[in-house]
Amino acid sequence: MANKNNLGGTTQKQQTLGAAFELEGKGLHTGLDIKVRFNPANEGHGIKICRVDLPERPTIPALAEFVTKTERGTVLANKSLQVSTVEHAMSALYAMGVDNCLIEVNAPEMPIFDGSAVEYVQQIKKVGVVEQAAVREIYVVKRKIEVQSENGTSKLTLLPDSSFGMHVLISFNSKVLSNQFACLEDLSTYPEEIAPARTFVFVREIETLLDNDLIKGGDLDNAIVIYDQEIPQEKMDKLAHTVGTVSKPAHELGYINNKPLKYPNEPARHKLLDLIGDLALIGRRIQGRVIATCPGHSINTTLAKKIRKDIRINQTQAPTYDPNEAPLLNIQEIKGLLPHRYPMLLVDKIIEIGPEHIVGVKCVTHNEPYFIGHFPEEAVMPGVLQVESMAQIGGILILNQMEHPEEYSTYFLTIDHAKFRQKVVPGDTMVVKVGLVGPVRRGIANMRGMIFIGEQLACEAEFMAQIVRNTETKEK
Structure with a gap:
């Protein structure tokens, strides 16, 4: 993949x-x-x-x-x-x-x-x-x-x-x-x-810096000194003594360096x-x-x-989602990994996947069956279904790495620290990012999921899932 x-x-x-x-x-x-x-x-x-x-x-x-x-x-x-x-x-x-x-x-x-x-x-x-x-x-x-x-x-x-x-x-x-x-x-x-490229300072700034108890360690070996406004020779001699260098004629403007410029700019x-x-x-x-x-x-x-x-x-940025790009996994390929079907298949496509993270998309429409009762006058996607969507996408991350994913399913063990920061309503496109919190051990995966609507974080949760071999596969 x-x-x-x-x-x-x-x-x-x-x-x-x-x-x-x-x-x-x-x-x-x-x-x-x-x-x-x-x-x-x-x-x-x-x-x-x-x-x-x-x-x-x-x-x-x-x-x-x-x-x-x-x-x-x-x-x-x-x-x-x-x-x-x-x-x-x-x-x-x-x-x-x-x-x-x-x-x-x-x-x-x-x-x-x-x-x-x-x-x-x-x-x-x-x-x-x-x-x-x-x-x-x-x-x-x-x-x-x-x-x-x-x-x-x-x-x-x-x-x-x-x-x-x-x-x-x-x-x-x-x-x-x-x-x-x-x-x-x-x-x-x-x-x-x-x-x-070295730092630089103007001769006209040096006196002020010294008055402010700065550049006590400044010299011509650690800065480019630029002399661009003529000053009295006596003042030039004093500044040269302060920075530990030989004075130069006060009428000669230019760079005052022990070493030449390394680049013109x-x-x-x-x-x-x-x-x-x-x-x-x-x-x-x-x-x-x-x-x-x-x-x-x-x-x-x-x-x-x-x-x-x-x-x-x-906390984190929303994943980049370009609807014009072909998905990594389309709905038919997702159905080959997950056992869920209507009305509980809550992911439409996978747009990004790596060893430890995955990004999926769920488009929310007014035709979702749960909107009939949640709520008739103000349709809001139930928080538990938002978490379910994250879990399904996390399941795809795990199953996609297995040799025979059709032989396994993932099941919730725990849900922790679930937070719902804004409503998810018809017309919203949920961009869901799920990442592993640690390595998968003994069939147990700890994950953290986030749902974004546009650039805003709408929901987040941590959950633990168990990877279980399907009963039908065992019997075979």
């Missing part, structure tokens, strides 16, 4: 690091010498950061709702800890396909290294990534999502697409750095094309790197295209928070 998924056409599994690795570097804002360790983590763990220098080693999930500051970097914080400049590490983990990882750091920020994500990428390449058993949750963009800054300068647009991609445009009122563009069509190009590429890291804070892979005009940590995390809110409210 063919497998389908929302990204790339195949079922994707979660991944973690092949082994732990450690790095040491300087903190951009604190100037501290920092040690950080990246550890493999179990399925469903996500990315979490542990402050090993604090009592009881508190941990924070790397999720957008914990973002508290976005000045010159993304800061995560809760009552027990704070960690800043997380975007480069998050960008590298996302691009390299790591879903589950525990990051241990001994300071209130991540090390800056050379201002890029290349150190993280190189180490992830060395230890490798390993596939885990659990299926990835994909955030599928199904409609246009847009956020814009109050002054209208910055805008992020998220559009539906069959894969993940980014287009970034930056614009500054600068004689040295004006307009630049960068794009990413395939994450496989990230290590060479995006990861090495390196600043735009770094903005793309940051955007990936900030959007990784939704905690899921994204299937969609991001169009970014003048992105920055503030607007990036605003979009990430908006997506996180949608995820928390709806």
Whole structure:
């Protein structure tokens, strides 16, 4: 039976690091010498950061709702800890396909290294990534999502697409750095094309940053410094001394670097790197295209928070249903797997099936026999029949994997945590997703089902079923 998924056409599994690795570097804002360790983590763990220098080693999930500051970097914080400049590490983990990882750091920020994500990428390449058993949750963009800054300068647009991609445009009122563009069509190009791009700062910003007790560890080895507005030579000499470099003639505008630019559009590429890291804070892979005009940590995390809110409210997304696509199993094939017949066959077609999940469709019409009495003046599909529909589709998932499915049936043992969030009425199309909670053991399957009407979750339940060989088959 063919497998389908929302990204790339195949079922994707979660991944973690092949082994732990450690790095040491300087903190951009604190100037501290920092040690950080990246550890493999179990399925469903996500990315979490542990402050090993604090009592009881508190941990924070790397999720957008914990973002508290976005000045010159993304800061995560809760009552027990704070960690800043997380975007480069998050960008590298996302691009390299790591879903589950525990990051241990001994300071209130991540090390800056050379201002890029290349150190993280190189180490992830060395230890490798390993596939885990659990299926990835994909955030599928199904409609246009847009956020814009109050002054209208910055805008992020998220559009539906069959894969993940980014287009970034930056614009500054600068004689040295004006307009630049960068794009990413395939994450496989990230290590060479995006990861090495360094952060940048304007000379005119440095004094303000220093006054705000920031960039204590900043120097020409961990940032591109852009000198685009002439200042007095005395001021230039003072700033050069502050960042530990040789002063230059104040009338010469341009880039002030120990190393040349790696790409003509390196600043735009770094903005793309940051955007990936900030959007990784939704905690899921994204299937969609991001169009970014003048992105920055503030607007990036605003979009990430908006997506996180949608995820928390709806728990999971409705499966993608295209009525024009041919089903994987039509009604005749379903009847070959299930013993149910009118009026109790409550699934019309199967549109997606994998090793651990299945998606079916039930079209509800006013001709359903139970509407005669439930209710004569206001037709509502009984909740028990909604659960029955989930169970039948779950039964197809199990029976479809058996060599002789016609010889077996599935029966309810328990139903738990059933919730009915909205009415199901004539005219509704139920898109039903059922997944295994764990492996099938000794003929017992634990499953969780969800019914969606459009994008809204209408019903959910957990249930246990027993796989039983039919009596007629036994007698034969």
